[in-house]
Amino acid sequence: MLEGFIRSHLRRILTKEKNIVLEQKIPLLERSFQDIDELGVYLHIPFCEQICPYCPYNKEIYDPDVARRYTHAVKREIDIYSDLIGNKPVTSFYIGGGTPTTMLYSGLEEILGYVFKSFNMRCDIHMESHPNHLSSDNLNTIVSMGIDHLSIGVESLQDRHLKTLNRPYSVKQVMEAVGRAVSKDFKCVNADMIFALPDQTLSEVEQAGQALVDMGLDQVAAYPLFLFPYTKMKNIIKENNYRMSGIFKRRKMLGILEGIFYGAGYRRTSVWAFTRPSVPKYCSVTVPLYVGLGASGSSYLKDVFYLNTFRVAEYINALEEGRMPIALSLDLSENLQMAGWLYWRIYETRFLKTDFRDRFGKDFNKIYGIHLKLLSLLGFLKDKEGQVVLSDKGTYWLHVLEDLFSLDYINKLWGCSKYDPWPAKVTF
Numbered sequence: 001m002l003e004g005f006i007r008s009h010l011r012r013i014l015t016k017e018k019n020i021v022l023e024q025k026i027p028l029l030e031r032s033f034q035d036i037d038e039l040g041v042y043l044h045i046p047f048c049e050q051i052c053p054y055c056p057y058n059k060e061i062y063d064p065d066v067a068r069r070y071t072h073a074v075k076r077e078i079d080i081y082s083d084l085i086g087n088k089p090v091t092s093f094y095i096g097g098g099t100p101t102t103m104l105y106s107g108l109e110e111i112l113g114y115v116f117k118s119f120n121m122r123c124d125i126h127m128e129s130h131p132n133h134l135s136s137d138n139l140n141t142i143v144s145m146g147i148d149h150l151s152i153g154v155e156s157l158q159d160r161h162l163k164t165l166n167r168p169y170s171v172k173q174v175m176e177a178v179g180r181a182v183s184k185d186f187k188c189v190n191a192d193m194i195f196a197l198p199d200q201t202l203s204e205v206e207q208a209g210q211a212l213v214d215m216g217l218d219q220v221a222a223y224p225l226f227l228f229p230y231t232k233m234k235n236i237i238k239e240n241n242y243r244m245s246g247i248f249k250r251r252k253m254l255g256i257l258e259g260i261f262y263g264a265g266y267r268r269t270s271v272w273a274f275t276r277p278s279v280p281k282y283c284s285v286t287v288p289l290y291v292g293l294g295a296s297g298s299s300y301l302k303d304v305f306y307l308n309t310f311r312v313a314e315y316i317n318a319l320e321e322g323r324m325p326i327a328l329s330l331d332l333s334e335n336l337q338m339a340g341w342l343y344w345r346i347y348e349t350r351f352l353k354t355d356f357r358d359r360f361g362k363d364f365n366k367i368y369g370i371h372l373k374l375l376s377l378l379g380f381l382k383d384k385e386g387q388v389v390l391s392d393k394g395t396y397w398l399h400v401l402e403d404l405f406s407l408d409y410i411n412k413l414w415g416c417s418k419y420d421p422w423p424a425k426v427t428f
């Protein structure tokens with residue numbers, strides 16, 4: 001109740017909008033692409049070999065026949081965007097899921113080839129993977145496909161927590177998979193880990209953080225366990241009477257990880273990610289404007305945000321019938337665009353005020369100067385020579401605030417889209 005009150009007040013202050021409503025309508029895409037100079041591409045692979053009880057992402061159990069039809073559907077969607085994008089450079093490309101490596105040898109190579117044939121690709125490729133798919137042969141295939149940055153869903157380095165998360169491997173097996181990946185020729189190998197797990201102790205967090213550094217990873221993204229109402233995790237915790245860490249204990253756990261990663265020379269590259277010096281960071285689409293391909297792919301094009309249907313069968317049918325798979329869209333007012341811009345810059349923990357002027361033609365201080373001053377007085381950030389850099393304290397607490405919006409957004413938008421492939425509207 002209090003959360004809802006804070007959320008709606010902050011939203012009104014930052015966006016001047018009472019409600020935000022996504023509607024079932026297809027935006028005028030020709031116009032939206034006209035004044036864009038460069039953009040990013042996100043590709044969603046919505047398949048997994050098993051469903052983890054905590055996971056909010058859009059996915060279904062892998063089936064080779066569906067994967068084949070999905071491959072053709074994604075190629076049809078690429079055709080549509082190839083006409084709209086023309087020769088504009090694509091400067092960021094990310095393949096996420098679900099589990100992209102389920103489609104190794106069953107369509108992924110074909111889709112990548114088609115992306116390179118259809119778009120003016122001017123960037124590296126970043127891709128997520130599952131530890132059980134990282135045999136030496138598969139890793140060689142991944143390298144030969146041109147993947148430069150690989151992320152591995154390690155999740156935990158304690159067998160008892162892997163069991164709670166229902167992950168299908170042991171600590172020994174996942175460490176071997178990481179060892180094989182770091183020995184290959186990637187620019188960056190990232191491990192995703194989850195902390196603040198049910199009943200997890202501070203010393204277990206410390207042990208996991210140190211082990212990840214010792215394995216020679218280029219980057220670690222350490223997320224606290226988020227509980228989404230539409231996943232099974234909440235029930236598992238209730239049934240087993242597990243103790244969960246509150247926001248202060250989570251801060252302490254993150255502080256332990258910060259100490260380990262900074263001590264080993266890593267730098268902070270986002271709220272949750274720490275990267276070795278001189279290694280380019282592994283991250284999702286890095287440019288502000290992007291197109292999302294695949295079931296549940298979302299796109300952001302200056303003044304419009306839209307989202308594909310989540311249901312794989314509906315996505316395939318739409319494209320086979322020559323229809324766009326877009327389910328929901330939202331026209332973005334300038335205030336919403338600016339608030340969205342700020343949200344992502346806070347997530348990245350640093351930004352230049354001139355980037356705001358370049359994007360919106362307005363002085364950052366005129367719009368957000370008072371907020372900045374207040375946060376600076378609280379020790380949440382430093383505002384020096386046009387660059388704003390969040391402190392570790394600010395990074396954590398501002399993100400707790402951001403979660404008021406992002407978790408609500410995911411719960412409502414993804415939760416609703418999961419059950420209804422073509423929702424009439426979703427209101428925030």
Ligand SMILES: C[S@@+](CC[C@H](N)C(=O)[O-])C[C@H]1O[C@@H](n2cnc3c(N)ncnc32)[C@H](O)[C@@H]1O
Nearest residue numbers: 054055097098099128130153192223224225226
């Ligand atoms: C798409 S998955 C990674 C690739 C692959 N599917 C796998 O599971 O190995 C993305 C990552 O998000 C993180 N994640 C998923 N659900 C989460 C949750 N409820 N709380 C925190 N992190 C979560 C996990 O670290 C997971 O590795």
Ligand code: SF4
Nearest residue numbers: 048051052055097098
């Ligand atoms: S965590 Fe990864 S493997 Fe598990 S369900 Fe989510 S996307 Fe699939």
